[in-house]
Amino acid sequence: MKISVQTEHFDIGAETNAFIKLQNGVGAVVTFSGIVRELDDSPMTFMEIEHYPGMTEKAIRGIVNNAVKRWSLGDACVIHRYGRLYVREPIMMVATSAPHRLDAFEAAEFLMDYLKSRAPFWKKEVTQKHASWVAAKDRDEDALRRW
Amino acid sequence: MKISVQTEHFDIGAETNAFIKLQNGVGAVVTFSGIVRELDDSPMTFMEIEHYPGMTEKAIRGIVNNAVKRWSLGDACVIHRYGRLYVREPIMMVATSAPHRLDAFEAAEFLMDYLKSRAPFWKKEVTQKHASWVAAKDRDEDALRRW
Amino acid sequence: MIKILYFAWVRERIGEASESLETEAKTVAELIAELRKKETRYDMAFSDLSALHVAVDQNLTDFDHPLADAKEVAFFPPMTGG
């Protein structure tokens, strides 16, 4: 169960392969990757992600433990970066493995929904003109209700 | 929109990275990988996958087109092998990209549900003692109803 | 002349992957009835239609599908891809 909160860039494909290599007896692997995307209106200079050292890993571990309790999983992995990130760089990824695909899919969605709204990360988008904190979306809070 | 039906082994991580590299303006990438797993009862010698050349790519293309119509996707990719596969080898993968995670997740699940029951592939598990065709599961047919 | 394809255990029970047939059958169901009369191996392969799928010209369809202009008919068990 790898959990990493880091500033360093990571290679999504390499992490996916490393995760799969550890698995045994699972038929299904799901990954989700979040990537810094261009803003709709003005070019983004960079994204700054702040987090709460100490609480962050604890919160993620709690979320992963809940997923493991609820679904029949082989393993789960969460990598989340903080600091300064540029367009097209990976922000974070989750990976889940399970004997059956529905468990792997649902657990990955659950992890994402909770990481989004319950792990202490805050994103700021910095353009040449503005710097603004990303607002939490109602639909992200709503997404938690399905679990 | 990459669709590949092939006998050759493929590298899940490398395909994931190649897929992501093609994307622009998407924040969310979901992958699903199916891997040959050990049988519960007796050691599997290999899995043999048969398909319907000609129809297979056409069927997959139809499924992917339906996903693209229904969700707001950046791109989608399907790789599916046939022939003789050994334990821990990748059988297939799908990848989806989208501006928002829910689209990427739902489209990937939709692709999997349809590939499972509507693309002309048949799996046979060969052990030292037996060779048996994998039976379709009711729950796989049921899974189509949610879409 | 119509081409008939068999896959997975249907292919194994019938003992061949494909054959070409001159037929007057107007629907898939009529074609199946014709095949079942040919030989026991066909009769057995088609004994439980609920376990079979059919594609006409590479499109999944059902057993009452007409065969007018059809070039290729395929029979196979439920698919197990993914």
Next chain:
Amino acid sequence: MIKILYFAWVRERIGEASESLETEAKTVAELIAELRKKETRYDMAFSDLSALHVAVDQNLTDFDHPLADAKEVAFFPPMTGG
């Protein structure tokens, strides 16, 4: 002595990331009332509690949470990870 942490725009409005405070506050709400009296920047940062979350000793909780034995209280906007 309690350690208070601020994140994201709460940190920016208050102008510091953390501070230590001697307080008699029995709940998070009482602590907020005390802070708001200190200076305008606090008063403004805490003006809309519906836009804020609180963690006591690194666990998310609500504003009526007691502070007995609490070592660390953190205030921040809704999280936007993932």
